[in-house]
Amino acid sequence: MNQIYSYQRKDAVEPKKNRPERRLVHWLFFLLLAFFLFKGFFWIKGMFGQRRVTEIPLAQKQSIETVPDPNAKYSQILNYTISAGDIPADIFSSQGKLDANDTVVLLAASKDAYDFTNLKIGRSIRFYFENEVRATRIEYDRDTERVIIVERAGDDFMVREEKINYNISKETAKGTINNFFYADALESGLSESTVLEVGDIFSFDVDFTTEIQTGDSFSIIYEKRTRDGEKASDGNILAAKFTNVGTDYFAYYFDNAGNSGYYDADGRVLERQFLKAPLSYRHISSGFTGARRHPITRKVSAHYQIDYAAPAGTPVVASAGGTVISASWSGGWGNMVRLENDNGYTTHFGHLSAFAKGLRSGARVGQGQLIGYVGSTGWSTGPHLDYGIKLNGVPVNPLKMDMPKGEPLAGDEMRQFEELKKQYGNLLE
Numbered sequence: 423m424n425q426i427y428s429y430q431r432k433d434a435v436e437p438k439k440n441r442p443e444r445r446l447v448h449w450l451f452f453l454l455l456a457f458f459l460f461k462g463f464f465w466i467k468g469m470f471g472q473r474r475v476t477e478i479p480l481a482q483k484q485s486i487e488t489v490p491d492p493n494a495k496y497s498q499i500l501n502y503t504i505s506a507g508d509i510p511a512d513i514f515s516s517q518g519k520l521d522a523n524d525t526v527v528l529l530a531a532s533k534d535a536y537d538f539t540n541l542k543i544g545r546s547i548r549f550y551f552e553n554e555v556r557a558t559r560i561e562y563d564r565d566t567e568r569v570i571i572v573e574r575a576g577d578d579f580m581v582r583e584e585k586i587n588y589n590i591s592k593e594t595a596k597g598t599i600n601n602f603f604y605a606d607a608l609e610s611g612l613s614e615s616t617v618l619e620v621g622d623i624f625s626f627d628v629d630f631t632t633e634i635q636t637g638d639s640f641s642i643i644y645e646k647r648t649r650d651g652e653k654a655s656d657g658n659i660l661a662a663k664f665t666n667v668g669t670d671y672f673a674y675y676f677d678n679a680g681n682s683g684y685y686d687a688d689g690r691v692l693e694r695q696f697l698k699a700p701l702s703y704r705h706i707s708s709g710f711t712g713a714r715r716h717p718i719t720r721k722v723s724a725h726y727q728i729d730y731a732a733p734a735g736t737p738v739v740a741s742a743g744g745t746v747i748s749a750s751w752s753g754g755w756g757n758m759v760r761l762e763n764d765n766g767y768t769t770h771f772g773h774l775s776a777f778a779k780g781l782r783s784g785a786r787v788g789q790g791q792l793i794g795y796v797g798s799t800g801w802s803t804g805p806h807l808d809y810g811i812k813l814n815g816v817p818v819n820p821l822k823m824d825m826p827k828g829e830p831l832a833g834d835e836m837r838q839f840e841e842l843k844k845q846y847g848n849l850l851e
């Protein structure tokens with residue numbers, strides 16, 4: 423660019439030397455330069471703008487609904503889906519037509535309800551327009567249950583959080599396992615989050631990573647939800663039955679003041695001190711939308727240790743809540759985690775390839791919390807998890823452990839629970 427300016431200057435300072443042909447050549451040269459400069463500008467702009475250009479086209483992330491009802495408060499609703507690279511302030515100005523001052527006021531007004539500089543990719547934000555260029559109402563889904571509502575009040579904004587209003591219908595999904603639970607359950611119409619939830623609900627009785635057999639079956643009653651006529655995320659699982667190798671397991675969601683949760687057919691809380699397995703079906707399956715059978719097997723040794731043969735990197739979770747005794751290298755055990763659990767139990771997890779981030783001795787871990795990853799460290803010939811439980815220092819067989827359930831519901835609660843069971847009885851057949 424400096425060269426061009428110097429050329430122009432030269433041309434201007436020494437006009438006497440210019441004869442007509444020379445002038446023509448100069449002009450042609452100048453035009454050519456101007457052309458390349460112009461082209462170059464767009465080329466450079468293209469380079470910087472490319473990240474934006476290759477993203478989802480605006481038409482796909484923006485839908486505009488014109489409200490035909492002349493009495494409706496809003497004449498137009500613009501729904502915008504946030505994608506990678508979006509800058510919140512830009513969204514407010516380009517979609518909501520807010521000016522810079524509006525955005526500043528909005529951020530200040532909303533700071534106690536939600537930090538609008540942190541919009542999540544994939545979520546949608548809706549702008550409502552009255553007879554004004556600027557949006558007068560903004561809605562942003564904080565998660566699947568709550569929405570942040572912004573309303574203009576003169577030059578200020580009022581911000582509040584509300585529960586999302588869904589239309590709920592009770593649906594039943596049934597299926598028989600012929601491939602593996604995750605894929606078969608998705609095929610029966612359940613959403614991924616509901617499938618993973620089923621795994622969590624029965625995780626005290628069934629090891630979904632190794633015990634599921636072809637011919638097992640399930641029946642799930644859940645809340646199917648729509649919002650303004652459109653399909654939305656599933657709600658709660660209300661009742662479920664899982665048949666594993668001929669044994670029926672039941673779960674009923676009971677809204678029991680202060681102790682709401684899943685109860686078995688006898689009215690006992692399903693939650694127990696130990697999960698059936700230290701490999702969490704949720705951690706393993708979550709995120710895989712295609713059919714994928716996990717090549718995990720288990721073998722109980724003479725000393726009541728269980729060897730789970732699993733791919734290196736498979737997440738390992740605490741089967742019971744407790745305190746970390748150690749998370750370190752232990753000779754033949756390789757990288758090992760030892761936990762002290764309640765009621766005199768200790769658990770160990772050996773041959774790990776790595777520990778969960780931040781896991782230190784003395785730290786408290788919750789049941790189902792990630793503690794490390796399957797590996798082949800120490801005396802090991804292939805990736806596997808060595809899992810063992812001791813009660814007062816004596817090894818016990820985790821598969822034959824008698825983990826007592828809590829007391830069943832009683833009195834009025836039990837009567838209400840029996841009513842609830844009757845309501846779902848036929849649907850779970």
Ligand SMILES: [Zn+2]
Nearest residue numbers: 729806807808
């Ligand atoms: Zn082993």
